[in-house]
Amino acid sequence: MQWSLILLFLMAQCCFIDCQLYEFHYINENKTWTEAQQYCREKHTDLVTVTNMKDMKRLINISDGDIKGAWIGVYNQTNGTRTWYWSLPGLEFNESETNWAPNEPTDKGNQGSENCGIVYQNLKWLDQGCKWPEYFLCYDETNTTNKYLLIKDKKTWTEAQSYCRENHTDLISGMKQLQDEEVKKLMNSSDNKAYFGLFRDNWRWSDGSSFYFRHWKKDFNNSESNSGQCAMTVFDDGSRWRNENCDERKPFICYDDKVILIKENKTWHEALTYCRDHHDDLVTITNMDDQRWIQEKVKNASTDYVWMGLHYAWTLQFWIWVSDEEVSYENWAESEPMDDCDVSGAMETRGGHKWFRRNDDEKLNFICSKYYYPVDLGIPPEELVQVAGGGRAAAFQYFNVLHPTETNCWRKIIHLTAKMQWSLILLFLMAQCCFIDCQLYEFHYIKEAKNWTEAQQYCREKHTDLVTVTNMKDMKRLIRIADGNKKEAWIGLYNQTHGTRTWYWSLPGLELNENETNWAPEEPNDGGHQGSENCVIVNKDIKWIDILCQHKYNFLCYNETNTTHKYHLIREEKSWLEAQSYCREKHTDLISGTKQLQDEELKEVMKTTWSKSFIGLFRDTWRWSDGSSFSFRHWNLQFYNQIINSGQCALTVFDDGGRWRNEKCDEKKPFICYDDKLILINKR
Template sequence: QLLPAQCCFIDCQLYEFHYINENKNWTEAQQYCREKHTDLATVTNMKDMKRLINISAGYNTAAWIGLYDQTNGTRTWFWSLPELEFNESETNWNPGEPSDKGIQGSENCGAVYQDLTWLDDGCQKTKYFLCYDDNVILINQNKTWEDALTYCRENHHDLVTITNMDDQRWIQEKVKKASTDYVWTGLHYACTLDLWFWVSDEMVIYKNWAEGEPMDDCDMSGAMETKRDHQWFKRNDSDLLNFICSKE
């Protein structure tokens, strides 16, 4: 008898993982995740891995993640999430993996063991799997900072807050698809108080300002550059830019 799907919610995160204890092949798992969440889980750094430990605790079988090989003759791995590039330097293969045992090219889908190392396996096999929810969205509309704030609060939750390097890395993947050179964030300068603050009331502790930024000026807010190093710049509130909303 299958247990109900297990979910784990982590407050104030830009993405959440969900451990689904239903046996599905990789394609079925991907379809399930895309219908009920965002996609099969992308695991791109050790902090992601550690978050998975708490979710999959107590289960000793490997679970599908959003890792696959397109089987075009060369062993090239991809994430299920289309806009995220696979980075070879961030792999966490179990020793001896990817093994691709049996018929050449038959183990083309990726899973994660309880110890968070990866394996490749036949995509037709059934396993439990890991989905995730993306809690941020890029809005490809050009708005002033205040109009962007209003849009996010009326349609989603708020303009995005970036509190650490993991948040920064997640957002900078999103901004690559923007149509403007910068995107608005929820970072704003309070002229009367002479301080920068997040509209979510978070303290500005983590910073990724470009060199020389920010010279404090009234009517300014924080934006991330969509190219180069994705650093933060102050922009005039009246500039018309794409923006990132948080969903919850």
């Protein structure tokens, strides 16, 4: 391929890349808050810092049914100074821009400290205890005609904040919103004072950042009595936070920072070279969330400004990120930017953290983004070598000249491909194959009604064979070829008459090795009273026992996408097929393979139960028409895995999610063939 083809190919993959500037990790070990903090600082960056509701949703996504709560990185300073904050993320409270009523704030509540803000009808502020029910003012950033709302339903301050966040954006926050004419009209029509988004506390983040986002449970008491406590997120309460004694032992959440402040003074080009040599690139800022994360970092800089990856392309007459990202979000100071040659963008380290145009030769601190590979090549970055004839520099010049307006995907492409030999480029391309139509086999729906044997003969004559289904991706492809008048169709699976039962793992791609088993004494015994024992449970010691598949037990799921918590004990009794279906829908599959079953994390999970649990081991006499040994099965939940299925065939039922049903092979049905795009040549 030419470079242009490689880049064009990879551009299509960009939407699958996670561009967050920080990553969360759930750690399933019980530790005190201080022990958890130490663990996170040693193995990651720190205990998690939560900056907005998007972060809260990310936290919820890493939870599952058996995770109830976890430490986060917020703690209450003993005898700490209370600080005023705005509820709406992204606004900083300025002591010189306030509208307090005379003699306010007083902090003289008769039920404790006055830590919340309230406004009179004339929009003058006073402090008040947060537990008093009052009217409140919401802000809705998505409503272009009616951004401000007075809610005449009395709630505590925390309840009001929760209501505004769930139904709008947040409580009204900041001087600009409070001085809006629309707000004045609302309060003139009110018969009572109302809460707005001002509060104070002495809770602080473990990493030292000054983010003031809070997500407390609705009955949280924001008073000084919380001194010396720590916060946890409670997943079964919408991940709201609860204050706890810091000595309690709980799981916890760490984060990895993907940006780094370099406190060395370099010109813009020197900074760019340093970031590319030691990390990834000078940082790119694409939205307000990125801006807020970066401005926290630059507060620790030793220069008044910090270089970003923003540069003025004189020949093209516009500003551009070095990542080639379009400048869609801007935070320029007034009168900036001034177009000129040899200038780049820098963020001020104090004040409003605005962007300024600075001469490229100025020597400043700078922010780098860290390496992030969307595909795991299994090769350390330091072992990747540059492509002959130009490498990274030539590649950057190539896309900067020919493709100046493409998206951030170009940067990620170049950082991968510019370091690879051709063999590695091909390996990288292979890894992307799942995102495009480069399957090694193709499916064909045949609407003629035939019995299974006739369908098999037709497929072998005109294609390769009746379809073989290897995994859930294949099932989704089968479902896509169905429409309203396609209810079901034969597939290539049949049950051998008097066939030998064979053990398989539920998770595709794993083969059972008879020499690597862990059966309990005298197992498998196939001793079911109601038929053959074709499924497997494990006891507390993870010894295997064969059992009837329709019996109901707890079960063990495996989740390949959760790097910190792969194994899940589901304490809900289901049949083996119901358990398999649950795991495939919510995780990856039932736990399968001796490697997973010998994992230390699983052993710790099993110490928490005395009940037996299903694993992903089963046996049957079903075989594929093309003679392949794929173990994937997708039966309906009523399927009965017994020898009495002997001599039957399988069809996929489209209006049941493509699940399979066993039928007499003489029934006449439509069917699905496949074409194989590979052929083995048996010649030397």
